Amino acid sequence: MPLVRTSLYGGIGRLTLADPGRRNALSRELSDELCAGVCSLLGEDARVLVLDAEPPVFCAGGSLDGLIDRSTPLAASYAGFTALAEAPVPTIAAVAGPAIGAGVNLPLACDVVLAGESARFDPRFLDVGIHPGGGHFWRLAERIGEQGAAALVLCGDVLTGPEAVTHGLAWRCVPDAALPTLAETFAERVAGRSPELVRLAKATLRASRGLRTPDEAAAMELAAQEWSVAQPYFRETVERLRDRIRAPK
The missing domain is CATH 1.10.12 (Lyase 2-enoyl-coa Hydratase; Chain  A, domain 2)
Incomplete structure (x- = not known):
């Protein structure tokens, strides 16, 4: 079974993290599939990309097995969100449930972040003894300022969906059931333009x-x-x- 499902219709490319049994953790395999999915959809002329995930966890961050296995380069886990960040078309993250550690990098790589009320943004890198990677500090501080990045990463604060909107990490927060429709509305507006x-x-x-x-x-x-x-x-x-x-x- 694919770890990342993709679909394309009406110019809207959708990428769904589909490894809920491992909380959509950023394993080397999932990251590679995400990168391949982005490249494939762009090659099929997707006009906008929407990233979501099978519940209940949006992304639990780096795979613990992968982090312990030093034979896999850390940079290998960056491929997925780097592809999102470098996409020439608008990218929209629809986040429901927790985004933890490197999992926060995924919405940070997108142009617009839409949050469900169940969303939690919890970097938590230092809690597992690892330094943030993939440009996490830069992307986070760009959204919520240096103090916000310090509060989340250094002090262990966590932002809920509504709080993420207040602090600039997300654009809107809606009930989880309304999140797919909101993301679709945004994507359709993009796809309908030149x-x-x-x-x-x-x-x-x-x-x-x-x-x-x-x-x-x-x-x-x-x-x-x-x-x-x-x-x-x-x-x-x-x-x-x-x-x-x-x-x-």
């Missing part, structure tokens, strides 16, 4: 992190804007909107 334009907008958003002034940002966005208004999609979309506005009530 894929080239969405990819360019995501690339601009990422590149903006390295800019220092509003003038640099404006110049980058102007170049992207000028490209977008030269595309047939732009004219077709604007004309459709104009006709709808002008239509008799």
Whole structure:
């Protein structure tokens, strides 16, 4: 049985962690399957990726057997969330249940995190005697600030789904039963737009992190804007909107 199930419909690629018996732990095999799933869906022209997991645990972090077995390089467990982080299309994590240790890296690698009320974000690296890896500190501090990263990793704090929204780790929190529908709504909005334009907008958003002034940002966005208004999609979309506005009530 696959450890990560994939499906593609309407431009929406879905990746489901499917090893609930081992709490969806990031074994070498699961991480490799996640990486392969991301690459496969992108190769099939997925316009957006949605990551979720079979309950009750979203991801228990690194496989304990894998951590003890020093024959497996630690970096091997990074393949899955690195593929997510590097995806050129928008990525959405739908987190229900605990995300523990390296399991927190998975939603951190995604552009948008949606949480169910059962979600728990618990890095817990130091509790098992290991230093965070995979860029965990950087990604976490980028979302919730250096103090937040210190509170979770150094002091052992845990964020619930609603608290994750308050602190910026997640965008919305809904009852678990409503989470799939919310993720689907977000994904459908992405898939219904020009894929080239969405990819360019995501690339601009990422590149903006390295800019220092509003003038640099404006110049980058102007170049992207000028490209977008030269595309047939732009004219077709604007004309459709104009006709709808002008239509008799």
